[in-house]
Amino acid sequence: MNAETIAAIATAPGQGGVAIVRLSGPRAEDILMKLFRPAGKASALSSHLLTYGHVMDGNTVVDECMAVLMRAPRSYTREDVAEIQLHGGSFISQRVLALCLAHGAVLAGPGEFTRRAFLNGRIDLSQAEAVMSLIAAQGAQSHQAAIRQLAGGASSFIRKAADTLYEIQAGVAACIDYPEEIDEEEAAADLIPRVMALAVELESACDERAAxxxxxxxxxxxxxxxNVGKSSLLNALLGEERAIVTPIPGTTRDMVTGDMMLGGSIIHLTDTAGLHATDDPVEQLGVARARRAMQEADLVLAVLDASHPLHDEDRELLTALQGRSCAIVLNKADLPAVLSSADASALLPGVPVLSVSASNPATLSSLKEYLAQQAAVSDKLALTQPRHVEAARRAARHLHQAAETAQSLSVDMASVDLQSAQLALAEITGDEVEEQLLDRVFGMFCVGK
Ligand SMILES: Nc1nc2c(ncn2[C@@H]2O[C@H](COP(=O)(O)OP(=O)(O)OP(=O)(O)O)[C@@H](O)[C@H]2O)c(=O)[nH]1
Ligand SMILES: [Mg+2]
Known part of the structure; x- marks a missing residue:
C-alpha cells in the first residue's frame, strides 16, 4: 500500500455537466472531510453512499456537490478512495484539486490510480492496459476487444500457457536432478514436441496487424x-469534399487524410499525390510522401483509371505492391471501359479488383464491404495489444530455441531459454515486471485514471 494520498481531476478538461475530483490513499477520507461539509447532520460518511453537501474553503462555499467515500478494499485502487462530483467547470475542479493538495494530497501521475489498482493486486497488467484501451476505443470492435481483455481474456490465455511451461520446466528440472534415473534421449523426445506445441499455440495468438x-x-x-480519381474516391468514401479535385493532373501535392467508420472499425484513409516522374520540386516532395504513405499503410488501394490504357507507372505501382496487402480499384467505371478487371488482375494475380465510379457513391458498396472485411479482427484472438503480441512472440522464439538446444545439445541446457520464455509471458500479466515497463505502460494513461 502506498503511503501517499493522490488526487487528480478524473473528468476531461473543459466544461461539462459534472466534473469529478478523485482521491486515493490512506488520507482520502481525512482530506475529504477537511473540505467537504455534508448537508444535514452526517459527520462520518457511509462507505459507497453518495452524500449531498458543499465543498468549503474555510467558510467560503466553493461548490455544491455530491461526495462518495469508498473504503478499502472495495474500491478501484483497493485503497480508500473519495470522489467529489462538482459542477463541470474547469475553474471549480482546479480549485477543489488545489484544496486537496493544500490539505496534504499529492498530484497523481498519469494512470496512477490504475497503477495502484495493479500494484495492489486488483487487476493484472493486461487488465490495466484494457482500461486504457476501453477509454481510447473509437469503435465497437476495439471496444469489444478491450472489454474481453478487461474480463481477463488475455490473462487467462497467458496463465494457461505459463502453467504448461511450468510443467515442462518441472520435467527439465527432474532431468537435471536425477541424471542417472532419467534417460536423456527419452526426455528430449518427450520435451521437444511439447515445447514446439506451446510455441505454435503462442504464435497462433500473435497477429501484429490485428493488434x-x-x-x-x-x-x-x-x-x-x-488524375485516376484518388481524391474523388477519398471524398466519395468520406461523404464530404475533403480533398481538392480538378481535371488537372498533379492536383494533390500533400497527403490528405480522413477517418470513416465501417462495420464497427475505424478506417484512416490517406489520399496521396499521383505517382509519376516530375521535374517540379514540390510535386517530387509530394510523390516521396505518397511512397512513404504506401509503405506505412496496412492496406494499399492501387487506383487505376478504367477509361485509359495501362501506363508504365501503373505497372510499376502494381509490381511494387507484390506481396503487400492491397487491392486494385478500377475507377471511372461510368466511362467506356478500356481496361478490364481481367487486364488488371493479370498484373497482380490473386489481388481483388473492385470496379467503382467515384462520381457515383452508389457504386462504392463492394469497396466499403472489402474495407470492412480488412478491418475486421476475429473476436477469438486472445492477444489484442501490440505489447502482448511482442512478448508472446519473444516467448515463442525462446521456446523454439529451447527445442533446438534440447535436440542438438542437452535437455538441461534448454532450461535457460525456457526460463526466458516464462519471463516474457510474465511480462504480459505483470507478474514479472520492471519499474521502467510500468512507467511506459502507465505513462500513456491520462491523469485521473
Ligand atoms: N467520369 C468520371 N470522372 C471521374 C471519376 N473519378 C474522378 N473523376 C474525374 O477525374 C479527374 C481527376 O480526379 P481526382 O480525384 O482529382 O484525381 P487524382 O487521382 O486525385 O489526381 P491527382 O491529385 O492529380 O493525383 C477529375 O476531373 C474528376 O472529376 C469517375 O469515377 N468518373
Ligand atoms: Mg488528388
Missing amino acids: RILQTGLHVALCGQP
Whole structure:
C-alpha cells in the first residue's frame, strides 16, 4: 500500500455537466472531510453512499456537490478512495484539486490510480492496459476487444500457457536432478514436441496487424497515377469534399487524410499525390510522401483509371505492391471501359479488383464491404495489444530455441531459454515486471485514471 494520498481531476478538461475530483490513499477520507461539509447532520460518511453537501474553503462555499467515500478494499485502487462530483467547470475542479493538495494530497501521475489498482493486486497488467484501451476505443470492435481483455481474456490465455511451461520446466528440472534415473534421449523426445506445441499455440495468438488495427484502426493509402480519381474516391468514401479535385493532373501535392467508420472499425484513409516522374520540386516532395504513405499503410488501394490504357507507372505501382496487402480499384467505371478487371488482375494475380465510379457513391458498396472485411479482427484472438503480441512472440522464439538446444545439445541446457520464455509471458500479466515497463505502460494513461 502506498503511503501517499493522490488526487487528480478524473473528468476531461473543459466544461461539462459534472466534473469529478478523485482521491486515493490512506488520507482520502481525512482530506475529504477537511473540505467537504455534508448537508444535514452526517459527520462520518457511509462507505459507497453518495452524500449531498458543499465543498468549503474555510467558510467560503466553493461548490455544491455530491461526495462518495469508498473504503478499502472495495474500491478501484483497493485503497480508500473519495470522489467529489462538482459542477463541470474547469475553474471549480482546479480549485477543489488545489484544496486537496493544500490539505496534504499529492498530484497523481498519469494512470496512477490504475497503477495502484495493479500494484495492489486488483487487476493484472493486461487488465490495466484494457482500461486504457476501453477509454481510447473509437469503435465497437476495439471496444469489444478491450472489454474481453478487461474480463481477463488475455490473462487467462497467458496463465494457461505459463502453467504448461511450468510443467515442462518441472520435467527439465527432474532431468537435471536425477541424471542417472532419467534417460536423456527419452526426455528430449518427450520435451521437444511439447515445447514446439506451446510455441505454435503462442504464435497462433500473435497477429501484429490485428493488434495494431484494434489499437489504432486500419490505415489505408489511396495510390496511383495522377488524375485516376484518388481524391474523388477519398471524398466519395468520406461523404464530404475533403480533398481538392480538378481535371488537372498533379492536383494533390500533400497527403490528405480522413477517418470513416465501417462495420464497427475505424478506417484512416490517406489520399496521396499521383505517382509519376516530375521535374517540379514540390510535386517530387509530394510523390516521396505518397511512397512513404504506401509503405506505412496496412492496406494499399492501387487506383487505376478504367477509361485509359495501362501506363508504365501503373505497372510499376502494381509490381511494387507484390506481396503487400492491397487491392486494385478500377475507377471511372461510368466511362467506356478500356481496361478490364481481367487486364488488371493479370498484373497482380490473386489481388481483388473492385470496379467503382467515384462520381457515383452508389457504386462504392463492394469497396466499403472489402474495407470492412480488412478491418475486421476475429473476436477469438486472445492477444489484442501490440505489447502482448511482442512478448508472446519473444516467448515463442525462446521456446523454439529451447527445442533446438534440447535436440542438438542437452535437455538441461534448454532450461535457460525456457526460463526466458516464462519471463516474457510474465511480462504480459505483470507478474514479472520492471519499474521502467510500468512507467511506459502507465505513462500513456491520462491523469485521473
Ligand atoms: N467520369 C468520371 N470522372 C471521374 C471519376 N473519378 C474522378 N473523376 C474525374 O477525374 C479527374 C481527376 O480526379 P481526382 O480525384 O482529382 O484525381 P487524382 O487521382 O486525385 O489526381 P491527382 O491529385 O492529380 O493525383 C477529375 O476531373 C474528376 O472529376 C469517375 O469515377 N468518373
Ligand atoms: Mg488528388
